[in-house]
Amino acid sequence: MGNQTVVFANPPVILSSYSVVGPKEGQGPLGQTFNNIWKDGLHGEKSWEVAEGKMLLEAMQGAVKDSQVPQDEIDYILAGDLLNQIISSSFAARQMALPFIGLYGACSTMALSMALGSMLIDGGFARHILAGVSSHHDTAERQFRAPTEQGTQRAMSAQWTVTGAGSVVIGRSETGTGPRITAVTIGRVVDYAETDINNMGAAMAPAVADTILNHFHDLQRQVSDYDLIISGDLGAVGLALAIEVLKQSGIDMGTSFTDCGVMIFDASQDVHAGASGCGCSSVVFAGDIMNRIKAGELKRVLLVGSGALHSSTSSLQGESIPGIGHAVVIEA
């Protein structure tokens, strides 16, 4: 095992966070924690894809406004989403008119953008960065599976893509008070040969376990060093598998390990294995987790963004689904 973890000399500070979600997310157990809940997924636009781009833009503008940082002091946007050619991000970046770094890490993209953005700040290349991601249930269904109008029955292991966009503004250590990003672990692509496109959780679980193991190894830490270890988004099936893989590596994750995709909906919402989509971990982080860190309830959190690097093309060609996990340590 090499050293995959970066510890920041001057931990960047999260100056603001902002979340926008769809109605189903607003009705879920975390509904009170979101900044803005849309009444429907189209929001007056002519397509879900256009609506998703607008949702991301709204989250980015909200984060910038709440940070009180003048927009011309933000040096980079780091963003990504699930749509082909990450169009939600590029269209949002077009409106923001700031230097744009486009990322793709599937549902791990929020953690990746925060990790990379923190490196750009601690490295002295940026004063502030804006990180943001989005996903949309209907755009994702249409692109990856079947149009929602078709009413295809979903597998019990399937996850429900969140309609949501989350964004944060991160600044240099001395620029403000707030939760700090103290370390990051960029993950490797891990593939246990899962081919079931209705079971992304299983495809991602080994990668999340790999990143957690490497993170613990690099920093000589253990589960008890964190108040919360939260993946995003394995769902119930993937979370159970990640716990099992870690157990086989000698690590008992105990009760402080959960998943954004498990938290955002409740059992009555008929989402089967839970939630997924870049938007999920971004809005859970921007809302609930940030609130609990600021309230002093959580002192040190490990957010492990988890991505299924799934493509319809490669899956139709018989390829398995590689997974990846990127970890970010946030401290009060």
Place this chain on the structure above:
Amino acid sequence: MGNQTVVFANPPVILSSYSVVGPKEGQGPLGQTFNNIWKDGLHGEKSWEVAEGKMLLEAMQGAVKDSQVPQDEIDYILAGDLLNQIISSSFAARQMALPFIGLYGACSTMALSMALGSMLIDGGFARHILAGVSSHHDTAERQFRAPTEQGTQRAMSAQWTVTGAGSVVIGRSETGTGPRITAVTIGRVVDYAETDINNMGAAMAPAVADTILNHFHDLQRQVSDYDLIISGDLGAVGLALAIEVLKQSGIDMGTSFTDCGVMIFDASQDVHAGASGCGCSSVVFAGDIMNRIKAGELKRVLLVGSGALHSSTSSLQGESIPGIGHAVVIEA
């Protein structure tokens, strides 16, 4: 105009570069500069998509081998490609088993990966990084336009996607001799409302001009400060438009401005407006440009990766095609 340009305190060094191309590229005027020329685009694989991933892997492995850097001293792969969910990159990264940062910048991705990789090195977060991108004529045609088997007539403003993969290993300033990356300018998304999907050059030209203008402004430089300014890949139509946009901003680009998409094929190869695809600028840079810098012919080069952030979905929905340009300064 803000300051978009980063100047490195300890300019990272390009320790190696490696290029793999298809037969048409091998028959072009730069044929002698590539490390490996495949006899056909399938290379014994069962699909063009699998072949593209293998081509990128071959380029990455070639760059690592030539750099003589042990693989466990490479801290990150930064890679991207044109395929949905950047599968060529994630499948190549799966084989390399190194921490993976997935990028999407369309044809600008080679410049973006080198720019970001250099920041990670100069910031002290990496000892070495591996940057690499790929494109494949037949995978791109199938995904963005029409299957090549269909024999659709191409517009005269269309560019021919290069089948090629290029990769570089970049290390800390003190780790070796070779061309150095001294400054980078991350571009903004610029959109002049071009909607013609057969004219990506026109969609990208304003973004390239914007990045060049900002770069000159930030460093107080002018055209004559560079032996070569090379975009990748505007093609003939886009290059002429970029020259025109810059002229209207008071800058005469003279004779030292050209484009990778203009250089890689010659008029007899029936490519219409020239070449495009992430692979194009990566193999022209990894081969011809690196050779000429090492030979002392070029002392300071400005590579401006240019991306058309085009998606079939957004274009079918009537959206215009945003462009982006990222610039990297390479010095002998």
